[in-house]
Amino acid sequence: MLNPGAVKHSMGWKLLYCVFTLMVGLLECPSIGNGIILKIVNLKHSVTLPCNATCDIGIVWRIVDGQVVAKIDQGKLIEGKRFEKRVKINKDLSLTISSAVYNDRGSYECVCNNRNVADVKLDVLVPTEESAHVGDNVTLHCYGSTNKQVTNGEMHVQWEKDGQTVLKIDPTNTTYGPGFIDRTSVTRDGYIEGDLSLTFTGVRLSDQGTYLCFFNRDSDQGYPHGVTLTVKEKQLEPAMIDSERCRVAVIGIIILLLSIICVLGINKRNRRQPTEDNTMINIASPPHLSIEDLPVPVQDSQPLPEVQRIQSCCDDYLDETMCPEEMDECTEEEEELHLPVTESGTLLEQKKSNTGS
DSSP states (O other): OOOHHHHHHHHHHHHHHHHHHHHHHHHHOHHHHHOOEEEEEETTOOEEEOOOOOOSSOEEEEETTSOEEEEEETTEEEEOTTOTTTEEEOTTSOEEEOSOOGGGOEEEEEEETTEEEEEEEEEEEOOEEEEEETTOOEEEOOBOOOOTTOOTTOOOEEEEETTEEEEEEETTEEEEOTTOTTTEEOOHHHHHTTBOOEEESSOOGGGOEEEEEEETTTTEEEEEEEEEEEEEOOOOOHHHHHHHHHHHHHHHHHHHHHHHHHHHHHHHHHHHHHHHHHHHHHHHSOOOOOGGGSOOOOOTTSOHHHHHHHHHHHHHOOSTTTSHHHHHHHHHHHHHTTOOEETTEEHHHHHHHHHHO
16 A cells, blocks of 8 residues: 555655756757747758757757758768758757758757757748949849738838848838838838839948748748849949040040150251351341441442442542542542432542541
């Protein structure tokens, strides 16, 4: 016959043990408090599923339906079917899947000591790619079967990036994520037609990444669900580059021609310099002219021998006493030849006066 006190005492210890085990389990299983962890990966890319737990025995990653993805057995990695050479278990017990395929999407469990310590939901995207340059406007396209009878105040659409809200519109409020205020928009007319496209104004480098589209009250996935935006630095278009090159070439040719013209002008000026100097010297220092060098106008009716005779007479006989008779003749001839006469008389008389003095 069992002792009622012993049975009661035994049941108390079992109850205490169960409570202790439950408490330890709660400490080791953060997913219980945080819920299911959502991870998203683009097709053919890699993703890591977290498992924040400590496991002394074996660790197993499996799909909810029971298929093993990967596990550690006696220190050796064993890969599940369809995951050969694509999975590994890291030191922190997280699971890395490489080159994700579309059928990798689903719910995963991290099992330690036969206990589920993490639940992760994996979504595999086949994203549409859009590209833009810094400062451009760009639209990320997404579509869904929205309520055709929706009124102006009944929009339910949300865009996310890296798990953070970019733009969320509901009947009561419009919420922008950090850095997206007044730069993103979804049109109400487009929403009525099933167009959930997100438009960016003035794209920034920080906008690069993958964006997810949701709509309706139940946050249904739009199509395509993910859109990858690539942002590039602003660059000159090929036509502008060619135009710039032509402009530089033309400027270079003009500068070269101006340089050649300047050099030729300097050389020409240097060649003319000596002639100009000589001319200045001749003008500044005119040669001494004698009476013999004075131009003597010759009348057409006067023969040349007679002019010579008169000139000889005037030059040889400077004294009136030596040529009394011919002096008048010289003077008359002098007048006929229109020689210049000073106020004191003829040049001949002035010359004789100067000689006498």
